[in-house]
Amino acid sequence: MxxxxxxxxxxxxxxxxxxxxxxxxxxxxxxxxxxxxxxxxxVKVGPLEGEIAPDFIEKAYSGAEWESFRLTDTYDERMTLVSFLDTDCPHCWDEGATLSNLHSTYNNDVQFITIAVQLSISGHDSSRDEIEAFRDKTNYEGCYSGSQNCIDRPGSAHSWTYVDDIDLSIAKDWDVPGTPFSIILDSNGEVVWNQAQSDNHPNEDVEQALARLVG
Amino acid sequence: MMASALADPKLLLFIAGLIAATFVLSTSRSKPGVEGTVAVLNSSLLFATVGLASAVWTWIIHNQLVIGDASEFCTSEGIVQCGSVIGDPRYNNLFGVPWGVVGALAFTALLFLVLSIRMDVHAKWSETYTNYSWYAGLAGVPFLIYLIGVEAFAVHHICPFCTISHLSLLGFLGSVWLLRERRENKNWY
The missing domain is CATH 1.20.5 (Single alpha-helices involved in coiled-coils or other helix-helix interfaces)
Structure with a gap:
């Protein structure tokens, strides 16, 4: 078988x-x-002290054309003061003068960058023309919620770069709670002072912070 | 500039890995039965490994760029370079996670699937795992198309290490397609 x-x-x-x-x-x-x-x-990237500030690429105005601007390309041996402003915000209206004074004092040690946002508040209707006018202090009816001419902004005309963040993309990455709002970076882009972290430096405003950090 | 970028020893190592994987894959076609299947699986393993390594490498470059120094890892000039691609904050992450980490996780999953099959080609689940590998690899294709689109149309630069990852995925898909073909043609063992 x-x-x-x-x-x-x-x-x-x-x-x-x-x-x-x-x-x-x-x-x-x-x-x-x-x-x-x-x-x-x-490395930890974020807006908090000790973190590396989030980089961004946006259009910016430095007195001529709106051009592509990248934060990390601007780092040099100086510190950087990043200030968030809304051209329609009443407190930012006054902050214009504060920044003018700070710039005249610390220009050699600190580079200034302003991020122009548009808060989601009724009456806040910004534009690049308005940002230019706010920076340059030129004739433009529209600042301060449309109630003031930008030429009347307190302080002198600003000579540093203003970045367009009307869509709030940078403000979201930087956890901006409102305006005016300031953050100071060291020469490597590390956040060394965040206005929102007042527990780390009680009662210290941006002017005092710069005095302490720059000397 | 392009020549200097392509002459990077690390890049040449990755390219050698891709060539080796492609060679192993090409030789598998002439091998019948389980011998050929194992050859295809070896090729899949190589593609997944090269993909994993290149993804991790791009993550290393990403970390260097965040602190503003990647010169020792990747050129930052010319069309073929990493700095403008991996360093671009608009496109270098997926919901905050660097693409290198996303790629490494994806290739880890693919590596596990094909390594499992390679360790027991006769297992009952080998066919299911082959299909998983195919669909998991296909899931990466839309991301690959997006990233190539970003390189071509948004940042106008080509990142060579990213391209190695992309080619690894395509090679992996090719090898898994051959695996499925062997299964369908009753040529698995």
């Missing part, structure tokens, strides 16, 4: 190799990940 051999599909291994595969994969990833962290430690 002949015996017929049945051909069957090869059987898999008795043990479930998927656990071993998972452990092997995780092992490889852990080694690669640790190597990456050692070579280049991740």
């Amino acid at each position: 002949s015996r017929r051999r049945k051909i069957s599909e090869p059987k898999g291994k008795d043990e479930d190799v998927r656990v071993i595969a998972l452990l092997a994969t995780l092992g490889v990833v852990t080694i690669v990940g640790l190597a990456a962290i050692i070579v280049s430690p991740p």
Whole structure:
């Protein structure tokens, strides 16, 4: 009697190799990940003190045309004062004079950058023309919720860069609670003073902060 | 500038990995049965590994760029460079997560799937895992198209290490497609 051999599909291994595969994969990833962290430690990016300020690329006005502007391209040996203003905000109206005074005092040690936002408040209707007029102090009816001519803004005309953040994209990344709002960065872009972190420096305003940090 | 970027030893290492994976894949076609299947799986493993390594490398470059120094890892001039792509804050992350981390996680999943199959090609679940690999790889294609679109039309620069990741995914998909073909043609074992 002949015996017929049945051909069957090869059987898999008795043990479930998927656990071993998972452990092997995780092992490889852990080694690669640790190597990456050692070579280049991740840094915390954010607006809080000790973090690297979030970078951005937006259109900016420095007295001529609106041009592409990248924050990290501006870093030099100086500190950076980033101030968020809304051309329709009454407090920002007065902040214009404060910034003018600060600039005349600290211009050599601090670079100034203003981020022009448009808060979601009734009557706040900004535009690039209005931002230009606010910065340059030129004839434009529309500042201060449309009730003032920008030429009457307190302080002198500003000579530094104003960035268009009417869509609030930068303000969201920087957790801006309202305007005027200031953050000071060191020469590497690390946040060294955040107005919202008053617990770290009680009763200290931006002027006092600059006096302490710059000397 | 382009020549200097392409002459980077790290980049050449990744390119060598892709060439090796492609070579292994091409030789698998002439091999019948389980020998050919294992060759395809080896190729898939290589593609996933190169993809993982290149994704992690872009994450390293990302971290360097955040603190403003990537010169030792990647050129920042010319059309073929990383600085303008990985360093662009508008496009270098997915909801705040660097693309390198996203890619590394994706390739980790793919690596696990094909490594499982490679360790037991006869397992009952090997067919299911092959399909998982296929669909998981396909899920990455829309992101790949988006990122290539960003390079071509938004930042106008080509990041070579990102391109290695993209080619790794395409190579991986090609190898898994061959795996599925072997399964359908009863040529798996």
